[in-house]
Amino acid sequence: MWKVLVVLVIVVAGLSLAQTPQVQLVYWSRTGSGALGEGLTQLVAEFEAQNPDIDIELVIRRNRDHFAAVDAAAAAEAAGAGRQLPTIWEAFPNNTATYIELGLIRPIDDLLDLTPLDLADFYPVIFANDNFNGRLYSVPVSKSVQVMYYNADLFREAGLALPTTLDALVSTARALTLSDGDGDGLPDRYGYGLRPTTSDFAYYLFTLGGQFMDDQGNFVFNNATGVRALEFMINLVQEGIAFNGGTNFLDGPFGQQRFAFMVDTSASRSFVEQSATFALGITTLPGAREGDIGIADIQGTSLVLNKNATEAEAEAAARFMRFWVSPEAAGFWTQISNYLPARVSTQLDGDFANYLRENSNNTAIFRQVDHAAFEPQISTWSTIRFDCIERAIQRAFEGLQTPQEALDQAAAEAALVAAGTGSCSG
Template sequence: MKKIVWIMAALTLVSLAFAQQKAEDVIKAQCAKAPVVAELWHGFRGGAPRAALENLAVEFNKMHEGEGCVRPISQGGYRDLSTKIKAAFAAGTLPALAQAFENNIALYLEADALMPLDDVITDLDQLNPLFVNAVRFDGKLYGLPFNKSVQILYYNRDLLKKHGLEVPRTLEGFIETARKLSAAEGEPVYWFRPDTSTFSYWFFNMGGSYLKDGKLVVNSPEAVKALETMVNGVKDGWAKAITSGYINQNFGKGVYGFSTDTSAGYSYYLKAAKFDLGIATLPGSGDKPGLGLVQGTDLIIFQDVSDAAKKLAGEFINFVSSPKAQALFSAATGYVPVNLKAIDEPALQDHLMDNPDFKVVIEQANYAAFEPAIAEWEQIRFDILGQAIKEAVLGKASPQEALDKAQKQVEDLMAGRIR
């Protein structure tokens, strides 16, 4: 198994003179003396992402001592974050900066609450264009791609070697290999969580699109085929639905062969695996990798704060999107570096030398797919489509029935008949 090299202690542009776990306290002290404080509400509960963000904030604040301070404040998880931002609209207590998914941005734009960033981001041409285009609305840029992950294929090298099989490169090869391994081992080897993310892999790579003629469609023939693949995989014994905890938390409870999961989970997979874990680009069609769902958030700036806070926020997003900062953030967290020049930075080169598999994540980011950037998508993703997928996989409804029901709920929601 490849050695993980954690560089969290070096996650600043110069060496920090204090321990990583003290970053939050350092920020409080920095902001207590600052003439301008720009709050950054985020959805990192803890771990490497939160520590990485706080260390970046510490270094930024050191560079702007006497001018201003950015203060990251965790709001819990991502859904907690969006809920609290909605409450802040009503209370008039919005922060200067926040993390937001593309569908959140669409919602906030309905209130004309966001600051356009076209004239703020100085090195826009260095950023991954797929990520940038996803945060353009009516031709204007309203977000800075920040912590982005992409689906990849995780696999058990030992199991493939045991049976003389190769890593699958196509959808058909993926299913065939999973069938062979499952038959040989006597239990399913493709593990998945019955959620919208797993569904999206099959859906996008079977030619699916959520938007047809300007209408949101979740029960298309491609959607039914994708869900049937998941359901039939369980029935036929080559796929296993993980309904409790993350996939890596279930290692040891059966024979694991494959999963299609977010690259942000790479370090957790490595820690949990007692076998030789490999990662690869997703099986697709022909000689091209499959499309991987992009997850993770963008940084936004709200209009309803002081000019000084907006100026400071703009300087911060340029700082965290620089090649050096992105290299450090990516190496520490496993997120995709959104700045294309980050690959040339020593921090990321060192990380790739010790973790060569991470090149897969960078390559997969060129084959990306996004969910609809509409204001209602959060509710649809979790409460409507997500529920339909679970019902079908758990045998409570056929794929067609589950998706037809979801389509009716989507149409009612979009028309304002339900909330």
């Protein structure tokens, strides 16, 4: 279907030049230019071809510009400027929580009218990540999950099996580390690569059985499990078997063979593939125990609906959302973006099923998605994750505080930020 998309759109457009679409939707996206922007444009064109009574004005911006535009439009509306926000736009869960608090968006479960069979077809973790206060407020657009990338050539040359536990991760990193042969004081090659970021920390925290918040809304990432997770990361670097990438992306040094394997998001795949000059492998995350798959941090944006949309616009938006999560559309989008589809049945779609059979790397995200968790869905989370937690992780890495001290400070600050009574000290 997608190979004949351009011809189909041209034919439909030619047949309907004299027709005026009954409903116009404005869609703001953060996909940016390049392959993702082009792919999204194709998807919108295909939807319009199938639904000639709906016209979508697609506005594509870079991530920062997108959220700046949304914030400006929301502020203008609050100041009495009338409707400024688009009909639908992309949002992270913390943004969605903010928009709910401000009364900017509406729930969509009643519009989508999902049957029990539909609901059973959604990946539970993805569906839960779009639910707030028991209501569905969004559908996934750019959800990614962490996986393990590895230099298959180095593993083959060393005769090593892939690590399937955290203990094996350590021993494998040791085995693949090359000692300092050039006298620069650093290993010629590290076994593993990581970053002192909240996303990396989340993998170890979740895998060891921890969480950021408990069911009562208390921040608990500073408990014994959280401290153990942070100590695990720091010990890898201190032993000299893990490359510390700071806050920079890891695809570059991985491609330069500065280390042999790493954990990164499925959305990073295209960048990793461009950097790799060796046989690249992708697999699931090492777990806490043998037989367990590690728990990945799932992140990304979803599509939300303006509360002030007319009923006609809301129904048209619902049709687009149902189209978006259909196996055909989701399969096309996953192939070009490496983002997760919402439905399990996407794997059964003809074209996408062929894609999965082409390479075992293509199936890694589907084996991982059933072993994933997400970060708190609260409006203040962006500030907490970057300014409280990530800075605490970095202080611990730099030896300025012990892991316990750093996480205790971050948890105390997070509680103040969430309550609106304080900030992160950095």
